[in-house]
Amino acid sequence: MIGRLKGILAHKQPPWLVVDVHGVGYELEAPMSTFYDLPEVGREVALFTHYAQKEDSVSLYGFLTEPERRLFRDVQKVSGIGAKIALAVLSGVSVGEFARLVQAGDVTALTRIPGIGKKTAERMVVELRDRAADFGGGPVAAGGRAVPADxxxxxxxxxxxxxxxxxxxxxxxxxxxxxxxxxxxxxxxxxxxxxx
Structure with missing residues (x-):
């Protein structure tokens, strides 16, 4: 398995990025929480990764922090939730905020995340409440970025x-x-x- 990548950030366009590791370009899908703090293209980056293999595809997901990767994995353990919704969760709220919403049982706020309906939010609260305190992490701060063409x-x-x-x-x-x-x-x- 690929657990971590360290290399040069060759390309980034949400939700995709490419990391060049000694001449091999790894294409990863990442949540916006990771994109917020990525360095500029051409700079070195280290990412925690999650490797997923299905019948017809192989996917690699990248995260700047271990709490993001852990939350991505834990959210997918809830029945009916896959990688797309797990990425939406991380793109919509910070790890710390998600933990707070789950612990508080705030179904209404959770349903504001794209792809999460009331029943899914209720399942998240029930199935993740006990683990929410272990998610860790905090809000992500924006850094300076090169402004793209559009x-x-x-x-x-x-x-x-x-x-x-x-x-x-x-x-x-x-x-x-x-x-x-x-x-x-x-x-x-x-x-x-x-x-x-």
Missing amino acids: PLSEAVEALQQLGYKPAEAQKMAKAAAAEGDAAEIIIRKALQSALR
């Missing part, structure tokens, strides 16, 4: 991949965008607004 379009695309409908993603991104914001910042602000 960060608004990139943000809209990423929001759609997280489960929002095109019109909804466009509206959310436009409402959150400020001049000079990188795509990661727009996405973060849009997701935080959606949870209010």
